[in-house]
Amino acid sequence: MRIIDLSSPVDATAWEPDPVVHHVLSPAEGAHHMASEMKEHFGIDFDPAELPGGELLSLDTFTLTSHTGTHVDAPAHYGSAAVTEYGTPRTIDELPLDWFLRPAVVLDLQDQPTGATGADVVRKKIAEVGYEPQPLDIVVLHTGAWRYAGTQRYFTDFTGLDGEAVDYLLDLGIKVIGTDAFSLDAPFGDMLSRFRESGDRGVLWPAHFAGRRREYCQIERLHNLDALPAPFGFRLSCLPTKLRGAGAGWTRAVALVDEPAGAHPVIEV
Structure with a gap:
């Protein structure tokens, strides 16, 4: 099989809000x-x-923080037990490992502006790919933001998902949603601007806060998505580091692409 590295490095020389x-x-x-x-x-x-x-x-x-570099957010990251509707939210060491080694499909959101992408766009992108995600598949968003990793722009210029888009994917049986951006939500400045204009608290971290209602995980800060040969037909391995009691864990995310029988493994970084 081909092994394609989809992880961003932890780099003390790169710009981070919380420096390494x-x-x-x-x-x-x-x-x-x-x-x-x-x-x-x-x-x-x-x-x-x-x-x-x-x-x-x-x-x-x-x-460094547990949210530096490519990492998996656990339900405990989204809120306390008092505000979840499914019981005590699990920490990263408590989650089933079979969520994190699954067939994956990539949705190309590079044409979307900075802000929050809605469910209608996600439906359209799935139709364009021609593959309907199956329960427990991993859905990955290719926003193009990974190309700005290590700069301030990485934290300000990208598209995330709104709450309805997350719910749509969870209705399909998805448990892990990934993105190459800093966050599955829109950038902070964009959310704050829309909140001040509308007074609607629903525009603040809707993707993360969806995890207070429904149990699921996010992979944030994926990398190198252009190296994938196709939007589906591969498995994604994103097993999180076993940090006891933590709301997130780092992962060395890789795509596993089956090759013809007899071929030697090829590792692409």
Whole structure:
């Protein structure tokens, strides 16, 4: 099979609203760090000079949110148990893994303006693809926003879904909706502007808040969607990291495209 990487990198040099901090201990520094840890926790004396070249292993420490890079939002992210209609919302470590390795279909929303795309457009895009999503399929939105990853524009110029569009997909039996944008909702500035004009709170985070009524997950910040050979006919693997009690977990999302028998695996990054 072909394995196509659909994940955006966690990059401390890229622009983020919540900046990523990446601290690296060199192999030599790692040796001294290990010596200190062994002494403190186990009472074992260890001289780094005994190691070849005085080096052990490097150590990377990242400081970031669980919503940095390509990640899966869990129902617990959308609101508290008091405001959900299906009981206690599950955290990322409690969700069934078979939601996250499924056939997928991509809807091309690159012609949609910044804002919230509605159910009528989603229906039209599904008809254009020629594939009706089946229960538990993963639906992916290709907005084109992934091309701006690492810049401020990535967080301001994209289309999301309104509440009716999310409900339409959930009515089909979908449990995971993905997007290459920063959020499944419209950009914050767009939502706030429409709220101030109308006074309608329903324009504020309707895609996320749909998860207070119906249990489902989002994959946000997918990447490299142009590399897919077709809008369907592949499986998407987006197994989330098992962060206990968390409202989201990072994922290395990849498309698995079946190749003719006997072909060697090809990994495309």
